[in-house]
Amino acid sequence: MKRPLTGVSAAERIRASARVLFYNNGIRSVGVEEIVQNAGVTKPSLYRAYESKDGLVAVYLDEFFLTCRKRFEEAEAACPDDPRGQLLFYFDGLAERASHPAYRGCGLTNAILEFPNREHPIRREAARLKQAMADWISSRVMLLGKRDPEVLTSGLVLLMEGAFVAGQAFAPPGPGTHAGMVARLMLDA
Missing domain, CATH: 1.10.10.60 (Homeodomain-like)
Structure with a gap:
């Protein structure tokens, strides 16, 4: 002990x-x-x-989301009144994190993958918090006034989730290291 x-x-x-x-x-x-x-x-x-262990898991998921929320707030503070800059700040940070050898992706995504039953309370809580992350991306995209904001939001959410998983699936630095560059391409398309 x-x-x-x-x-x-x-x-x-x-x-x-x-x-x-x-x-x-x-x-x-x-x-x-x-x-x-x-x-x-x-x-x-x-x-x-x-x-219970499930009660402890719920606290873990909430704390993990607070870390994500803090990254969103840092992006907002670094690029006030610039939703494009905020998105790029976030994706540049994700690229850096995803390229480290100890990176294990997103704890919320990992929980969803561990609990395939959509009705399991842990899965439901992780999915709720993941939706909040997607909602932040959507809120930034909506401020850009882009054509097809839903498609752009979906693309950026897919990029985020892909970086989470690629950081675990490939040897560092891996494809996640390009998340910021890919976000730029998507935002400029």
Whole structure:
């Protein structure tokens, strides 16, 4: 068992442990025992804080989405009043992330792939959060006044999801490293 960090609550250690393990190894392959051992806590601590592994997974998905939301906010702050610049800022950052050897794609996409039953609560939550990501892209595209904004949005969402998966499927740097350039081509078409 790992030695607990001083001043960090058991719930925070569990959450941090789960975040790393779920992202690197997958949700289904990680058991409660591995999470608590890695966090340096006991199983009852996990159940007190999260009620179940599924409750902990829901927190993981929400936190992963907050990271995505932060990237959108950074794009908006970097390119105020410039939706094209915001999209390119996001896709340039995605290209950089997707080219790193430790990149495991999007935790939300990974959860959707791990839970093929569309009615599973984890799948539904991950899909809801993925839709919020697509909605952000759509909101930027709508501000551009482009012809066929739905088609452009769909293309950019496909590019985003492709970069998430390509970052895992191909040896670094892989095709995801060109996400920003491909977004430029799409936006300029």
